[in-house]
Amino acid sequence: MLGRQLPSIITERVPGPASERGVERLARTECPSLTMRRARRAERSGAAHDPIVWVEARGANVVDADGNVFVDLIGAFGVCAVGHAHPRVTDAVARQAARLPHALGDVHPSSAKLDLLDRLAAWLPFDARIVLGLNGADAIAAALKTAVLATGRPGVVAFEGGYHGLMYGPLAICGSHPGFREPFAAQLNPHVRFLPYGDAAALEAIDGTVGAVVVEPALGRGGLVFPPEGWLAQVEARARAAGAVVIVDEILTGFGRTGRRFAFEGQLTPDLVCVGKALGGGLPISACAGTAEVMAAWGDPDREAIHTATFAGYPIGCAAACAALDAIEDEGLVERARAVGEKWRERLARALGSRAREVRGRGLMIGVELDDGAKASRVVQAALTHGWLLLGAGPGGRTLQLTPPLTIDEALLDAFSQVLPRLLDEAA
Ligand SMILES: Cc1ncc(COP(=O)(O)O)c(C=O)c1O
Structure with a gap:
Protein backbone atom coordinates (compact mmCIF):
# COMPACT_ATOMS: atom_id res chain seq x y z
CA MET A 1 0.00 0.00 0.00
CA LEU A 2 1.40 3.39 -0.98
CA GLY A 3 2.53 5.12 2.18
CA ARG A 4 4.14 2.06 3.79
CA GLN A 5 5.84 0.52 0.79
CA LEU A 6 9.45 -0.54 0.41
CA PRO A 7 11.25 1.17 -2.49
CA SER A 8 10.26 0.01 -5.95
CA ILE A 9 12.51 1.17 -8.78
CA ILE A 10 11.20 0.26 -12.22
CA THR A 11 13.49 2.33 -14.45
CA GLU A 12 16.96 1.19 -15.52
CA ARG A 13 18.51 4.32 -14.04
CA VAL A 14 17.45 6.93 -11.49
CA PRO A 15 16.49 9.58 -12.43
CA GLY A 16 14.49 7.84 -15.13
CA PRO A 17 13.64 9.37 -18.52
CA ALA A 18 10.54 11.30 -17.40
CA SER A 19 12.43 12.88 -14.48
CA GLU A 20 15.31 13.70 -16.84
CA ARG A 21 12.96 15.48 -19.22
CA GLY A 22 11.55 17.40 -16.25
CA VAL A 23 15.03 18.49 -15.17
CA GLU A 24 15.82 19.70 -18.69
CA ARG A 25 12.62 21.78 -18.63
CA LEU A 26 13.60 23.14 -15.24
CA ALA A 27 17.03 24.22 -16.46
CA ARG A 28 15.32 26.46 -19.04
CA THR A 29 13.23 28.37 -16.52
CA GLU A 30 14.60 27.96 -13.01
CA CYS A 31 17.09 30.34 -11.42
CA PRO A 32 20.47 29.00 -12.62
CA SER A 33 22.01 28.79 -9.14
CA LEU A 34 20.08 25.61 -8.45
CA THR A 35 21.03 23.82 -11.66
CA MET A 36 24.67 24.88 -11.37
CA ARG A 37 24.80 23.72 -7.77
CA ARG A 38 23.94 20.21 -8.91
CA ALA A 39 26.76 20.31 -11.47
CA ARG A 40 29.28 21.42 -8.84
CA ARG A 41 28.21 18.70 -6.47
CA ALA A 42 28.56 16.10 -9.22
CA GLU A 43 32.08 17.36 -9.95
CA ARG A 44 33.10 17.12 -6.30
CA SER A 45 31.68 13.69 -5.55
CA GLY A 46 32.02 11.98 -8.93
CA ALA A 47 28.32 11.01 -8.84
CA ALA A 48 25.54 12.52 -10.95
CA HIS A 49 23.18 14.67 -8.89
CA ASP A 50 20.13 15.17 -11.01
CA PRO A 51 16.92 15.07 -9.02
CA ILE A 52 13.78 13.04 -9.51
CA VAL A 53 10.53 14.86 -10.23
CA TRP A 54 7.94 14.16 -7.52
CA VAL A 55 4.37 13.60 -8.69
CA GLU A 56 2.68 11.97 -5.70
CA ALA A 57 3.39 11.24 -2.05
CA ARG A 58 1.60 9.43 0.74
CA GLY A 59 2.74 8.45 4.20
CA ALA A 60 6.46 7.72 3.94
CA ASN A 61 6.42 7.20 0.16
CA VAL A 62 7.15 9.49 -2.75
CA VAL A 63 6.37 8.53 -6.36
CA ASP A 64 8.36 10.10 -9.19
CA ALA A 65 7.41 10.97 -12.76
CA ASP A 66 8.57 7.52 -13.93
CA GLY A 67 6.47 5.63 -11.39
CA ASN A 68 9.41 4.76 -9.11
CA VAL A 69 8.47 4.56 -5.44
CA PHE A 70 10.86 6.00 -2.85
CA VAL A 71 10.96 6.07 0.95
CA ASP A 72 11.32 9.62 2.22
CA LEU A 73 13.82 9.51 5.08
CA ILE A 74 14.08 13.33 5.14
CA GLY A 75 10.34 13.81 5.67
CA ALA A 76 10.41 16.62 3.08
CA PHE A 77 12.91 18.68 5.15
CA GLY A 78 11.14 17.59 8.34
CA VAL A 79 7.81 19.01 7.18
CA CYS A 80 5.91 15.74 6.91
CA ALA A 81 5.87 14.70 10.57
CA VAL A 82 2.39 13.20 10.09
CA GLY A 83 3.43 11.69 6.75
CA HIS A 84 2.68 12.98 3.27
CA ALA A 85 -0.98 13.66 2.49
CA HIS A 86 -2.32 12.61 5.88
CA GLU A 331 -1.73 9.12 17.14
CA GLY A 332 0.73 9.60 20.01
CA LEU A 333 3.45 10.63 17.57
CA VAL A 334 5.65 12.39 20.14
CA GLU A 335 6.00 9.22 22.19
CA ARG A 336 6.28 7.13 19.03
CA ALA A 337 9.15 9.27 17.74
CA ARG A 338 10.99 8.75 21.01
CA ALA A 339 10.52 4.97 21.19
CA VAL A 340 10.95 4.16 17.49
CA GLY A 341 13.81 6.63 17.06
CA GLU A 342 15.81 5.23 19.92
CA LYS A 343 15.52 1.68 18.63
CA TRP A 344 16.40 2.75 15.10
CA ARG A 345 19.44 4.75 16.19
CA GLU A 346 20.80 1.75 18.09
CA ARG A 347 20.11 -0.55 15.16
CA LEU A 348 21.83 1.81 12.71
CA ALA A 349 24.87 2.15 14.98
CA ARG A 350 25.16 -1.62 15.33
CA ALA A 351 24.73 -2.22 11.58
CA LEU A 352 27.26 0.46 10.59
CA GLY A 353 29.98 -0.28 13.16
CA SER A 354 33.20 1.50 12.20
CA ARG A 355 31.83 2.56 8.79
CA ALA A 356 30.39 5.72 10.40
CA ARG A 357 32.22 8.24 12.54
CA GLU A 358 29.12 8.63 14.69
CA VAL A 359 25.41 7.83 14.74
CA ARG A 360 23.67 10.35 16.97
CA GLY A 361 20.24 11.76 17.61
CA ARG A 362 17.09 12.05 19.66
CA GLY A 363 13.77 10.70 18.56
CA LEU A 364 13.44 10.66 14.78
CA MET A 365 16.15 13.28 14.24
CA ILE A 366 19.24 11.21 13.56
CA GLY A 367 22.57 12.04 11.96
CA VAL A 368 25.06 9.54 10.56
CA GLU A 369 28.38 11.32 10.35
CA LEU A 370 30.86 10.03 7.77
CA ASP A 371 34.53 10.88 7.26
CA ASP A 372 34.04 13.23 4.34
CA GLY A 373 31.42 15.13 2.40
CA ALA A 374 32.25 13.67 -1.02
CA LYS A 375 31.58 10.19 0.30
CA ALA A 376 28.33 11.30 1.95
CA SER A 377 27.32 12.84 -1.36
CA ARG A 378 27.96 9.53 -3.16
CA VAL A 379 25.93 7.69 -0.51
CA VAL A 380 23.02 10.11 -0.98
CA GLN A 381 23.12 9.46 -4.71
CA ALA A 382 23.47 5.69 -4.33
CA ALA A 383 20.56 5.70 -1.86
CA LEU A 384 18.42 7.54 -4.41
CA THR A 385 19.09 4.92 -7.05
CA HIS A 386 17.92 2.26 -4.58
CA GLY A 387 14.79 4.24 -3.67
CA TRP A 388 15.80 5.95 -0.40
CA LEU A 389 15.62 9.75 -0.10
CA LEU A 390 18.39 11.21 2.08
CA LEU A 391 20.29 14.48 2.37
CA GLY A 392 23.70 15.50 3.62
CA ALA A 393 23.93 18.17 6.34
CA GLY A 394 26.59 20.01 8.33
CA PRO A 395 30.14 20.96 7.37
CA GLY A 396 30.89 19.62 3.88
CA GLY A 397 27.54 17.78 3.96
CA ARG A 398 29.28 14.82 5.61
CA THR A 399 26.40 13.94 7.97
CA LEU A 400 23.47 12.01 6.56
CA GLN A 401 20.24 13.59 7.78
CA LEU A 402 17.50 11.16 8.81
CA THR A 403 14.27 12.97 9.70
CA PRO A 404 11.52 10.68 8.38
CA PRO A 405 7.80 11.07 9.04
CA LEU A 406 7.02 10.29 12.68
CA THR A 407 4.43 7.83 11.36
CA ILE A 408 6.90 5.74 9.34
CA ASP A 409 6.58 1.93 9.58
CA GLU A 410 9.34 0.26 11.54
CA ALA A 411 9.69 -2.31 8.76
CA LEU A 412 10.95 0.46 6.46
CA LEU A 413 13.43 1.68 9.05
CA ASP A 414 14.67 -1.89 9.58
CA ALA A 415 15.10 -2.39 5.85
CA PHE A 416 17.13 0.81 5.61
CA SER A 417 19.39 -0.27 8.50
CA GLN A 418 20.25 -3.32 6.42
CA VAL A 419 20.77 -1.39 3.18
CA LEU A 420 22.90 1.49 4.51
CA PRO A 421 26.07 -0.52 5.27
CA ARG A 422 26.04 -1.77 1.66
CA LEU A 423 25.56 1.77 0.33
CA LEU A 424 28.52 2.93 2.39
CA ASP A 425 30.68 0.09 1.08
CA GLU A 426 29.68 0.93 -2.50
CA ALA A 427 30.56 4.59 -1.95
CA ALA A 428 33.90 3.91 -0.23
C1 LIG B 1 15.99 25.25 12.37
C2 LIG B 1 15.45 25.98 11.19
N1 LIG B 1 15.07 27.26 11.31
C3 LIG B 1 14.57 27.95 10.28
C4 LIG B 1 14.44 27.38 9.03
C5 LIG B 1 13.90 28.20 7.90
O1 LIG B 1 12.62 27.78 7.57
P1 LIG B 1 12.02 28.14 6.12
O2 LIG B 1 12.88 27.47 5.12
O3 LIG B 1 10.62 27.59 6.18
O4 LIG B 1 12.05 29.62 6.01
C6 LIG B 1 14.82 26.06 8.85
C7 LIG B 1 14.72 25.43 7.53
O5 LIG B 1 15.32 24.44 7.22
C8 LIG B 1 15.34 25.33 9.95
O6 LIG B 1 15.73 24.05 9.82
Missing part, protein backbone atom coordinates in the same frame (compact mmCIF):
# COMPACT_ATOMS: atom_id res chain seq x y z
CA PRO A 87 -6.07 12.08 5.30
CA ARG A 88 -7.03 14.37 8.18
CA VAL A 89 -4.92 17.15 6.69
CA THR A 90 -6.10 16.66 3.10
CA ASP A 91 -9.76 16.53 4.24
CA ALA A 92 -9.37 19.68 6.32
CA VAL A 93 -7.68 21.47 3.40
CA ALA A 94 -10.38 20.41 0.93
CA ARG A 95 -13.18 21.49 3.28
CA GLN A 96 -11.55 24.83 4.08
CA ALA A 97 -10.69 25.49 0.41
CA ALA A 98 -14.32 24.97 -0.56
CA ARG A 99 -15.63 27.12 2.29
CA LEU A 100 -13.17 29.97 2.90
CA PRO A 101 -9.72 29.92 1.29
CA HIS A 102 -8.81 33.47 2.29
CA ALA A 103 -9.89 35.99 4.94
CA LEU A 104 -8.63 39.45 5.77
CA GLY A 105 -5.48 38.71 7.74
CA ASP A 106 -5.09 40.98 10.74
CA VAL A 107 -8.24 43.00 9.93
CA HIS A 108 -10.99 40.34 9.88
CA PRO A 109 -9.74 36.94 11.07
CA SER A 110 -11.16 33.58 9.99
CA SER A 111 -12.64 31.05 12.40
CA ALA A 112 -9.86 28.68 11.27
CA LYS A 113 -7.28 31.14 12.61
CA LEU A 114 -9.08 31.35 15.97
CA ASP A 115 -9.04 27.56 16.18
CA LEU A 116 -5.33 27.35 15.37
CA LEU A 117 -4.30 30.00 17.89
CA ASP A 118 -6.19 28.16 20.64
CA ARG A 119 -4.58 24.84 19.64
CA LEU A 120 -1.08 26.31 19.46
CA ALA A 121 -1.43 28.11 22.78
CA ALA A 122 -2.45 24.81 24.38
CA TRP A 123 0.75 23.17 23.05
CA LEU A 124 3.02 25.80 24.54
CA PRO A 125 4.21 25.61 28.14
CA PHE A 126 3.62 29.33 28.82
CA ASP A 127 0.82 31.89 28.44
CA ALA A 128 1.49 32.50 24.74
CA ARG A 129 0.75 35.36 22.39
CA ILE A 130 1.26 34.36 18.77
CA VAL A 131 2.17 35.88 15.40
CA LEU A 132 1.49 33.62 12.41
CA GLY A 133 3.63 33.56 9.28
CA LEU A 134 4.08 31.44 6.19
CA ASN A 135 7.57 29.99 6.52
CA GLY A 136 10.18 29.49 9.19
CA ALA A 137 12.03 32.66 8.25
CA ASP A 138 8.85 34.70 8.87
CA ALA A 139 8.64 33.36 12.41
CA ILE A 140 12.30 34.19 13.10
CA ALA A 141 11.85 37.70 11.67
CA ALA A 142 8.87 38.27 13.99
CA ALA A 143 10.92 37.04 16.97
CA LEU A 144 13.87 39.31 16.12
CA LYS A 145 11.55 42.30 15.84
CA THR A 146 9.92 41.42 19.17
CA ALA A 147 13.33 41.29 20.84
CA VAL A 148 14.24 44.74 19.53
CA LEU A 149 10.94 46.18 20.77
CA ALA A 150 11.31 44.46 24.16
CA THR A 151 14.94 45.42 24.82
CA GLY A 152 15.66 48.42 22.58
CA ARG A 153 18.93 46.69 21.61
CA PRO A 154 19.91 45.77 18.04
CA GLY A 155 22.56 43.24 19.10
CA VAL A 156 21.95 39.55 18.41
CA VAL A 157 23.95 36.51 19.42
CA ALA A 158 23.55 33.46 17.22
CA PHE A 159 25.62 30.31 16.84
CA GLU A 160 28.05 28.86 14.33
CA GLY A 161 26.29 26.12 12.41
CA GLY A 162 22.85 27.60 13.13
CA TYR A 163 20.29 27.85 10.33
CA HIS A 164 17.26 30.11 10.62
CA GLY A 165 16.15 30.76 7.02
CA LEU A 166 17.47 32.98 4.25
CA MET A 167 15.17 36.03 4.21
CA TYR A 168 16.96 39.24 5.18
CA GLY A 169 16.33 39.32 8.96
CA PRO A 170 17.11 35.62 9.58
CA LEU A 171 19.91 35.59 6.99
CA ALA A 172 21.98 37.94 9.16
CA ILE A 173 21.96 35.33 11.95
CA CYS A 174 22.54 32.23 9.81
CA GLY A 175 25.81 30.72 10.98
CA SER A 176 25.72 27.46 9.05
CA HIS A 177 27.43 28.59 5.84
CA PRO A 178 29.09 32.01 5.44
CA GLY A 179 28.37 31.85 1.69
CA PHE A 180 24.66 32.39 2.40
CA ARG A 181 25.40 35.83 3.86
CA GLU A 182 28.47 37.10 2.04
CA PRO A 183 26.93 38.48 -1.19
CA PHE A 184 24.33 40.39 0.85
CA ALA A 185 26.49 41.34 3.85
CA ALA A 186 26.25 45.08 3.18
CA GLN A 187 22.49 44.95 3.67
CA LEU A 188 22.39 42.76 6.81
CA ASN A 189 22.16 43.62 10.51
CA PRO A 190 25.79 44.41 11.45
CA HIS A 191 25.19 43.81 15.18
CA VAL A 192 25.32 40.00 15.04
CA ARG A 193 27.92 37.89 16.80
CA PHE A 194 28.35 34.16 16.17
CA LEU A 195 29.52 31.97 19.06
CA PRO A 196 30.58 28.33 18.82
CA TYR A 197 27.61 26.01 19.35
CA GLY A 198 27.79 23.97 22.54
CA ASP A 199 30.70 25.98 24.00
CA ALA A 200 29.94 27.18 27.56
CA ALA A 201 32.95 29.49 27.96
CA ALA A 202 32.08 31.40 24.78
CA LEU A 203 28.74 32.47 26.31
CA GLU A 204 30.67 35.11 28.30
CA ALA A 205 30.46 37.22 25.13
CA ILE A 206 26.73 37.78 25.72
CA ASP A 207 26.84 41.27 27.20
CA GLY A 208 24.60 44.29 27.74
CA THR A 209 24.60 45.21 24.04
CA VAL A 210 22.75 42.01 23.13
CA GLY A 211 18.96 42.13 22.80
CA ALA A 212 18.37 38.58 21.54
CA VAL A 213 20.05 35.20 21.77
CA VAL A 214 18.78 32.86 19.07
CA VAL A 215 19.43 29.16 19.45
CA GLU A 216 18.38 25.86 17.94
CA PRO A 217 17.97 23.18 20.63
CA ALA A 218 19.83 20.88 18.22
CA LEU A 219 21.48 21.95 14.95
CA GLY A 220 19.55 20.58 11.99
CA ARG A 221 21.03 21.82 8.76
CA GLY A 222 24.22 22.47 10.73
CA GLY A 223 24.80 18.71 10.95
CA LEU A 224 22.40 17.10 13.46
CA VAL A 225 24.44 18.31 16.43
CA PHE A 226 23.09 17.97 19.98
CA PRO A 227 24.64 20.29 22.56
CA PRO A 228 26.21 18.99 25.77
CA GLU A 229 23.80 18.37 28.65
CA GLY A 230 23.07 21.60 30.50
CA TRP A 231 24.40 23.94 27.79
CA LEU A 232 20.97 25.30 26.81
CA ALA A 233 20.32 26.21 30.46
CA GLN A 234 23.65 28.05 30.47
CA VAL A 235 22.61 29.96 27.34
CA GLU A 236 19.43 31.02 29.09
CA ALA A 237 21.20 31.99 32.31
CA ARG A 238 23.76 34.10 30.48
CA ALA A 239 21.08 35.78 28.32
CA ARG A 240 19.00 36.61 31.38
CA ALA A 241 22.00 38.02 33.21
CA ALA A 242 22.67 40.30 30.23
CA GLY A 243 19.01 41.35 29.91
CA ALA A 244 18.60 39.67 26.49
CA VAL A 245 15.56 37.81 25.22
CA VAL A 246 15.89 34.05 24.53
CA ILE A 247 14.57 32.93 21.14
CA VAL A 248 14.40 29.17 20.58
CA ASP A 249 14.19 28.01 16.97
CA GLU A 250 12.02 24.87 17.03
CA ILE A 251 11.23 25.07 13.33
CA LEU A 252 12.77 21.65 12.67
CA THR A 253 12.58 20.14 16.14
CA GLY A 254 9.05 21.20 17.20
CA PHE A 255 5.98 18.96 17.53
CA GLY A 256 7.65 15.70 18.46
CA ARG A 257 10.60 15.38 16.10
CA THR A 258 13.06 14.71 18.95
CA GLY A 259 10.65 12.63 21.02
CA ARG A 260 9.52 15.63 23.07
CA ARG A 261 6.75 18.05 22.19
CA PHE A 262 9.48 20.70 21.95
CA ALA A 263 13.18 19.93 22.16
CA PHE A 264 13.77 22.76 24.67
CA GLU A 265 11.51 21.10 27.26
CA GLY A 266 13.31 20.39 30.51
CA GLN A 267 16.33 22.36 29.28
CA LEU A 268 15.39 26.03 29.25
CA THR A 269 12.47 28.46 29.45
CA PRO A 270 12.29 30.60 26.31
CA ASP A 271 10.78 34.04 25.87
CA LEU A 272 10.00 33.30 22.23
CA VAL A 273 9.58 30.03 20.33
CA CYS A 274 9.54 29.79 16.53
CA VAL A 275 7.81 26.89 14.82
CA GLY A 276 7.05 25.99 11.21
CA LYS A 277 7.70 22.90 9.05
CA ALA A 278 5.64 20.13 10.76
CA LEU A 279 3.00 22.63 11.90
CA GLY A 280 1.16 22.75 8.58
CA GLY A 281 1.17 19.02 7.85
CA GLY A 282 2.62 19.87 4.41
CA LEU A 283 1.24 23.39 3.94
CA PRO A 284 3.29 26.53 4.54
CA ILE A 285 2.51 28.05 7.92
CA SER A 286 4.67 29.14 10.84
CA ALA A 287 4.35 30.88 14.17
CA CYS A 288 6.35 33.00 16.55
CA ALA A 289 4.96 32.46 20.06
CA GLY A 290 6.10 34.65 22.93
CA THR A 291 5.25 35.02 26.57
CA ALA A 292 2.52 37.56 27.25
CA GLU A 293 5.18 39.70 28.89
CA VAL A 294 7.60 39.89 25.95
CA MET A 295 4.83 40.23 23.37
CA ALA A 296 3.44 43.23 25.27
CA ALA A 297 6.37 45.10 23.71
CA TRP A 298 4.32 45.33 20.48
CA GLY A 299 2.25 47.94 22.34
CA ASP A 300 -1.11 49.53 21.91
CA PRO A 301 -3.51 47.49 19.73
CA ASP A 302 -5.25 50.69 18.57
CA ARG A 303 -2.20 51.73 16.57
CA GLU A 304 -1.50 50.56 13.02
CA ALA A 305 -0.42 46.89 12.95
CA ILE A 306 3.30 47.28 12.32
CA HIS A 307 3.91 43.61 11.49
CA THR A 308 1.56 41.83 9.12
CA ALA A 309 1.34 40.16 5.71
CA THR A 310 -1.41 39.50 3.19
CA PHE A 311 -1.49 35.74 3.71
CA ALA A 312 -0.47 35.54 7.38
CA GLY A 313 -2.94 33.26 9.17
CA TYR A 314 -4.56 32.16 5.90
CA PRO A 315 -7.51 29.87 6.60
CA ILE A 316 -6.37 26.83 4.57
CA GLY A 317 -3.00 26.77 6.35
CA CYS A 318 -4.71 27.20 9.73
CA ALA A 319 -7.13 24.34 9.01
CA ALA A 320 -4.24 22.12 7.87
CA ALA A 321 -2.28 22.95 11.01
CA CYS A 322 -5.21 22.16 13.32
CA ALA A 323 -5.57 18.78 11.60
CA ALA A 324 -1.83 18.08 11.80
CA LEU A 325 -1.67 18.95 15.51
CA ASP A 326 -4.72 16.76 16.18
CA ALA A 327 -3.08 13.87 14.31
CA ILE A 328 0.17 14.27 16.26
CA GLU A 329 -1.75 14.14 19.56
CA ASP A 330 -4.31 11.47 18.69
